[in-house]
Amino acid sequence: MDVQAIWDNFRRTVTEHYFDMNGRVGRAQFWYFVLANIVIAIAVAIVQSVVFLPLAAIYNLAMLLPSAGMGARRLQDTGRDGKLVWIFIIVAFFSQIIAFMTMLSVMSVGGWLFLGPALALNGIIGLALLIVSVVLIYFWCQPGDPGSNAYGPPPPTFDPSTKPIV
Numbered sequence: 001m002d003v004q005a006i007w008d009n010f011r012r013t014v015t016e017h018y019f020d021m022n023g024r025v026g027r028a029q030f031w032y033f034v035l036a037n038i039v040i041a042i043a044v045a046i047v048q049s050v051v052f053l054p055l056a057a058i059y060n061l062a063m064l065l066p067s068a069g070m071g072a073r074r075l076q077d078t079g080r081d082g083k084l085v086w087i088f089i090i091v092a093f094f095s096q097i098i099a100f101m102t103m104l105s106v107m108s109v110g111g112w113l114f115l116g117p118a119l120a121l122n123g124i125i126g127l128a129l130l131i132v133s134v135v136l137i138y139f140w141c142q143p144g145d146p147g148s149n150a151y152g153p154p155p156p157t158f159d160p161s162t163k164p165i166v
Helices: 003-016 027-051 055-062 064-077 082-109 112-141
Strands: none
Touching: 003 027, 003 064, 027 055, 027 064, 027 112, 055 064, 064 082, 064 112, 082 112
């Protein structure tokens, strides 16, 4: 496995396709992007624990749009609408807003009375987030359409175990 090819795939996706939701991307290219993203996120979290800065939150926020674009293009490779990734992003956003408002109410006014309904609402939203995540992962694992579909021609094959011919 060529680690440089995986890094180049990650770098190219972030720099050249920051929020590109057009076209298609193959399974291997998508999952190697996810692998590189997770490895870098773990490294950032380790550095965050040393320097006590919110580096992981900043990194995850910066990677939101490239990850959404890559997920959308992967869905389009399977013939599904790439806008389905927005369901995940919107549900996750509402989950964070509810959790933040609950924390603020408890900390500022001691709103322990509202804690039960807020936790129940956040639990329901969390369950919806889990369901959406499982469905998206299932779709991302499906093979792409072998020929052209409504989103374009098949993507080129990505194989980091072979050196590209330059």
